Amino acid sequence: MAEPAMLPDVERIELDNGLVALLVERGPLPVVASLLWYRAGARDERTGETGVSHFLEHMMFKGTSRFPKGQIDLLTSKMGGNNNAFTDSDSTAYYFAMAADRWETVLEIEASRMRECLLDPLEFASEKNVVLEELAMGEDDPWRSLYQATESLLYQVHPYHHPVIGWREDLERLSVAQMRDYYQRHYGPNRSFLVVVGAIDRARTATRIRELFGPLPRVEPRAVPIAEPPRTGERRAELHTPHSVLRLCFGFPTCRMGERDDYALDVLAHDLGNGKNSRLYRRLVLADELVTEVSVLNETRQEPGALFVLCELRDGADPARVETAVREEIRRLVDEGVARKDLDRIRTQIRASFLFQDEAVLDLAMKLGRFEAGTPDGHRTLEQVLPTYASLGGKELRAAAAKYFDFRKAAVVWALPGGPSSGAGRATDGSRGGRNGATGRAGGRGAAGEGRKGKRSKRGRRAGGRR
Numbered sequence: 001m002a003e004p005a006m007l008p009d010v011e012r013i014e015l016d017n018g019l020v021a022l023l024v025e026r027g028p029l030p031v032v033a034s035l036l037w038y039r040a041g042a043r044d045e046r047t048g049e050t051g052v053s054h055f056l057e058h059m060m061f062k063g064t065s066r067f068p069k070g071q072i073d074l075l076t077s078k079m080g081g082n083n084n085a086f087t088d089s090d091s092t093a094y095y096f097a098m099a100a101d102r103w104e105t106v107l108e109i110e111a112s113r114m115r116e117c118l119l120d121p122l123e124f125a126s127e128k129n130v131v132l133e134e135l136a137m138g139e140d141d142p143w144r145s146l147y148q149a150t151e152s153l154l155y156q157v158h159p160y161h162h163p164v165i166g167w168r169e170d171l172e173r174l175s176v177a178q179m180r181d182y183y184q185r186h187y188g189p190n191r192s193f194l195v196v197v198g199a200i201d202r203a204r205t206a207t208r209i210r211e212l213f214g215p216l217p218r219v220e221p222r223a224v225p226i227a228e229p230p231r232t233g234e235r236r237a238e239l240h241t242p243h244s245v246l247r248l249c250f251g252f253p254t255c256r257m258g259e260r261d262d263y264a265l266d267v268l269a270h271d272l273g274n275g276k277n278s279r280l281y282r283r284l285v286l287a288d289e290l291v292t293e294v295s296v297l298n299e300t301r302q303e304p305g306a307l308f309v310l311c312e313l314r315d316g317a318d319p320a321r322v323e324t325a326v327r328e329e330i331r332r333l334v335d336e337g338v339a340r341k342d343l344d345r346i347r348t349q350i351r352a353s354f355l356f357q358d359e360a361v362l363d364l365a366m367k368l369g370r371f372e373a374g375t376p377d378g379h380r381t382l383e384q385v386l387p388t389y390a391s392l393g394g395k396e397l398r399a400a401a402a403k404y405f406d407f408r409k410a411a412v413v414w415a416l417p418g419g420p421s422s423g424a425g426r427a428t429d430g431s432r433g434g435r436n437g438a439t440g441r442a443g444g445r446g447a448a449g450e451g452r453k454g455k456r457s458k459r460g461r462r463a464g465g466r467r
Contacts, residue, residue, distance in 0.1 A: 007383045008197075008364070013206050018190025019213050022368055022379060023205055024197040026361060032103040032198030033362035036110045037093045037369045040186035042166075043159040043225050043303065051166015052174060052182045054087040055131050059179065060094065061085075062123045064109075065116040069123065072109055079105065089160055090302040091373050097362050100199035104208060110194070111212035114187055124176040132172070135165050142243040146415045147308065150251040153235045153411035154306050158228040188219030195369050198361040225303060228253070231409040240419025246319060250309040250326060251411040254404050257300040258375030263388045264400035265307055269296040270346040271338045272330065273309055277345065279329045280309070288325060290317045302374050307404065319414065330405050337398035347389055354385060 011023040041053050063069035076083045081098035096106045138144050148163050155161040194213075196205060231253060255261045273280040273296035284291040293312040299305045309330075313322055338346070357363045368379045375381040 006386060007380060008358075008368075010368070010379060011202050011206070013209065015189060015210060015214050017214065017216060017218050018188075019209075019216075020193040020372075021206070021209050022193065022195045022372065023200065023202045024195075024364070024368070025200055025202050026197055026364070027199050029361075030100040030199045031097065031361055032100050032106075032196065032200055033095065033097045033360075033365040034103065034106045034110070035093055035095045035195040035362075035365040035369050036114075036192060037091060037195065037373055038187060038192045039090070039222055039373060040092055040191060041088050041090045042162055042164045043089050044186060044222065045159065045162065045166075045182070048170055049174060049178050049182060050162045050170040051131070051135075051164075052179055053092055054165050055128070055171065055174065056179055056183055057085045057087045057092050057094075058127050058131060059119055059124065060113050060117055062127065063118040063120065064112040065118065066112040067109060069118075069120070072113075075105060075109070087164055089164060093369060095362065095365065103198070103200075104205075107205075107208055107212050111216070114189070114192070114213070115216055117183060117187075119176055119180050119183065121176050124179065128171065128174070131165070132168065135168055135171065138165060142241060142245070142247060142415060143310070145239060145241055146247050146249045146310070146413060149237055149239045149415075150249040150308060150411050150413045151306070153237055153413065154231075154251045154253055155228055157226055158303065159225050160228075160301070160303065160305075185220055186222075189213055189216045190218045191222060193369075193372055195365045195372070197365040197368070228304070234407055234409075235411045237411075237413045239413055239415045241415050241417065242419060243415070244417050245315075246313040246317070246417065247415040248311045248313070248319070248322060248326070249411075249413045249415075250330075251413075252307045252404050252406065253409055254298070254305050254307050255300060256304055257302060258371070258377070258381055259300075260388065261400050261403070262298070262300045263385075264392055264397055265298045265300065265404065266350060267338060267343065267346050267389070267392060267397060268333065268401055268404075269298040269307065270349065271342055272296050272333055275349075277342065279333060280311075280326065283329055284311065284322065284325055288321075290314060290322045290325060323412070327407065334398065334401045334405055337394045337401065340394070343392075343394070343397075350389055351386055 008024050008026070011025075013021045013023070015021075042050070045052055061072055063071070067075070073083070076096065076098075079098055079102045081096055081103075083094070083096045085092065085094040094110065096103070096109075098106060151163075152161050194209065254265055270278065272278060273294050275281065278294075278296075280294045280296070284294055291311045291313050293310075295310050297308040297310070299308060309326060311322060311326065313319065357367045367382070371381045372378040377384075
């Protein structure tokens with residue numbers, strides 16, 4: 001079956017100050033989606049300022065020199081549109097969806113808040129309470145605490161160790177001066193790109209972008225984060241939470257987004273633990289009746305990421321038996337690879353999910369943005385996504401499984417009932433957990449493999465919008 005063209009007709013413009021814009025003219029509906037993506041996220045935070053990326057995301061809606069407090073949301077509402085934002089480990093992005101006859105106001109808003117955000121001290125103090133409440137709500141999420149404890153074992157040097165929403169101790173001490181310094185260092189045209197998709201006049205849009213963003217000054221280039229040293233043994237921890245159900249998470253270090261192994265890991269994640277036809281579901285849920293829920297999350301990022309296996313145990317299930325079963329199924333996947341019939345089914349599921357992301361202009365803008373930010377070839381990587389999946393054979397998938405499902409490099413965390421929501425995990429084998437064992441990455445966890453890097457359902461790695 002011939003594949004449709006995966007790369008839309010994208011006009012790429014680059015300003016002298018480094019700003020890149022990707023413009024896609026698309027009908028027939030008279031709507032436009034705009035996405036401003038900053039190459040600044042939790043990995044860019046310095047010691048003592050964790051959480052500032054996400055906190056700043058909130059403050060970017062609290063007024064600029066041109067658009068006073070409340071004006072951005074008011075204008076969006078009056079024009080019948082919507083806006084929001086998200087922060088993850090590598091990025092912060094702001095997006096609007098608007099009718100085509102009024103969307104250009106969005107460019108004025110984004111140009112103003114790129115360098116003119118007010119960061120008013122009173123608004124800062126008020127919004128800090130909102131962010132701390134968001135963090136507290138996340139601490140009640142049993143999956144978030146487990147995910148973060150596992151992540152903090154996998155990354156002990158690299159800044160991926162820190163949750164996107166930040167550590168409570170840092171947020172409580174964070175000052176408006178620290179935030180302003182972070183904002184001035186990271187928010188500039190050479191650290192961002194713009195995606196506009198919909199019923200636009202590309203020539204007019206390009207002219208307006210040059211007028212509004214062209215005069216803005218560059219900021220300092222992005223620093224390369226310290227690399228994670230090689231893992232020398234399995235790391236284990238126990239997390240005591242107030243929840244009544246036992247949960248288990250395995251984490252394995254993997255590769256960068258867009259590398260060929262990333263696609264192999266998507267397929268392996270499906271085969272191992274996503275859906276009722278997966279190995280772990282058939283074994284742990286149906287046959288042995290040990291768990292009520294199982295999923296696998298391929299969490300590749302701009303720096304080497306990780307793959308997570310998560311289970312929720314049935315009441316009375318033997319934890320040792322569950323862990324043994326997970327290890328056995330992973331070893332079987334390494335030994336046997338993905339069966340041909342399963343590979344065909346998985347490819348079909350991934351292909352459908354990937355194509356569905358082109359239906360709405362905002363979804364397509366998000367897909368373009370994710371690939372532009374996360375892969376060496378940027379948005380042009382879209383041309384190779386489905387052909388790459390189609391080219392993966394059994395031998396290569398077995399090699400990838402053997403390469404990454406190495407228990408000598410894994411992190412294994414049990415979430416056990418009987419502890420306070422802020423209780424620290426007890427790490428063993430010389431490893432250390434996070435400062436707060438139960439403080440997790442904003443957004444909890446999500447099912448793997450659904451988004452294929454465009455419309456991420458991998459909620460574990462991002463702090464959601466302000467709504």
